[in-house]
Amino acid sequence: MVVSLKVPFIDLTAQYPQVKSKIWTALQDIFESQQFVLKKYGAGLEEAVMKDLPAKYAVGLNSGTDALLLSLMAAGIGRGHEVITTPFTFFATAASVVRVGAVPVFVDVEPGTYNIDWRKIEAKITAKTKAIIPVHLFGLMCDMKPILEIAKRHSLIVIEDIAQAYGASYNGHRAGSMGDIACLSFFPTKNLGGAGDGGMVATNSQELYKKIKVLRVHGAKENEKYLHEVVGINSRLDEIQAAVVHAKLPFLDAWNKKRMFHAAVYNEAFIDLPLESPVSPKGHEHIFHLYTLRSKKRDALMHALAENGVGAGIYYPLPLHLQPCFRELGYHKGDLPTAEMLADEVLSLPMYAELTDDQIGFVIESVRNFF
Numbered sequence: 275m276v277v278s279l280k281v282p283f284i285d286l287t288a289q290y291p292q293v294k295s296k297i298w299t300a301l302q303d304i305f306e307s308q309q310f311v312l313k314k315y316g317a318g319l320e321e322a323v324m325k326d327l328p329a330k331y332a333v334g335l336n337s338g339t340d341a342l343l344l345s346l347m348a349a350g351i352g353r354g355h356e357v358i359t360t361p362f363t364f365f366a367t368a369a370s371v372v373r374v375g376a377v378p379v380f381v382d383v384e385p386g387t388y389n390i391d392w393r394k395i396e397a398k399i400t401a402k403t404k405a406i407i408p409v410h411l412f413g414l415m416c417d418m419k420p421i422l423e424i425a426k427r428h429s430l431i432v433i434e435d436i437a438q439a440y441g442a443s444y445n446g447h448r449a450g451s452m453g454d455i456a457c458l459s460f461f462p463t464k465n466l467g468g469a470g471d472g473g474m475v476a477t478n479s480q481e482l483y484k485k486i487k488v489l490r491v492h493g494a495k496e497n498e499k500y501l502h503e504v505v506g507i508n509s510r511l512d513e514i515q516a517a518v519v520h521a522k523l524p525f526l527d528a529w530n531k532k533r534m535f536h537a538a539v540y541n542e543a544f545i546d547l548p549l550e551s552p553v554s555p556k557g558h559e560h561i562f563h564l565y566t567l568r569s570k571k572r573d574a575l576m577h578a579l580a581e582n583g584v585g586a587g588i589y590y591p592l593p594l595h596l597q598p599c600f601r602e603l604g605y606h607k608g609d610l611p612t613a614e615m616l617a618d619e620v621l622s623l624p625m626y627a628e629l630t631d632d633q634i635g636f637v638i639e640s641v642r643n644f645f
């Protein structure tokens with residue numbers, strides 16, 4: 275007998291009590307001091323991420339989108355350049371490439387991991403190629419070893435988009451610690467989310483670090499305030515976001531472990547169903563920012579789940595090479611068949627650390643009843 279239970283796709287109110295007192299202590303301090311931008315909480319978060327990732331340098335920014343944009347700018351990428359990335363990601367990854375005047379070159383993804391297929395990268399490299407942006411989608415790192423080898427062979431910079439994968443690992447290396455620079459997002463629904471927009475870059479390159487520090491404050495020199503040798507943007511991380519994210523960081527590994535545990539329960543429960551569960555290849559720690567399965571009956575399944583009060587979402591319904599705004603890049607339906615197949619078949623189920631056994635049981639029962 276199914277007991278009806280609403281299961282939201284994500285429920286941040288279930289997380290909040292764990293960090294509430296720490297956040298309010300910090301907020302009180304911030305408001306008492308009236309120090310809102312680029313002060314001790316921002317610096318504290320940068321320190322904590324440097325230690326945690328690990329990386330030699332980190333710069334707090336306004337968003338993950340700005341992290342990508344400023345990484346590209348700092349690497350000198352712009353008009354006349356090409357950047358290789360995945361068509362199956364959030365829009366911001368490729369949009370940032372277009373924003374700096376460069377051309378995103380889309381390489382199809384693997385059907386199991388949903389990540390960029392490294393075997394197809396080299397065929398797309400030209401004299402104009404300057405960088406690869408591997409996106410560790412849904413919490414699973416890309417196969418970084420061959421990607422780094424290709425990048426080295428062709429002198430390309432590797433910008434890791436770890437917006438969905440902070441805390442994931444690959445052969446013992448944490449996401450963001452393998453490429454030249456890592457882009458983090460603190461959007462509230464991310465595994466490590468703030469109370470609004472926020473982001474960060476982390477790198478071992480002193481040169482990239484110094485450039486991004488200047489670029490985030492309109493290109494102003496650190497010690498000569500109103501002198502601009504380059505044109506940057508305003509992308510300062512505010513103290514409130516920094517304090518909220520910092521309060522959550524010590525919990526992140528435990529929260530990610532819970533997501534992995536929930537994913538294993540889903541996987542086991544769906545083993546005999548005609549659907550493809552998400553995979554975690556050997557050597558990977560998938561931190562399940564999203565639990566995304568594949569089904570030929572995706573739309574009907576989503577409808578049935580909604581009828582039962584189970585939140586589910588499609589990430590992403592249209593691959594980037596087919597987005598209307600990228601029409602002039604010249605891609606057509608059929609060019610990147612795996613990404614297109616995924617867009618038709620993927621469905622993400624409720625996933626957050628605080629899901630209860632009853633909630634997971636209800637999601638499983640709803641999926642099983644559908645099939």
Ligand SMILES: Cc1ncc(COP(=O)(O)O)c(C=O)c1O
Pocket residue numbers: 337338339340363364366367409435437438458459460461471472473
């Ligand atoms: C893969 C990916 N890249 C980049 C971003 C951009 O991050 P933000 O929303 O913080 O600008 C996001 C998040 O939305 C994302 O999921």
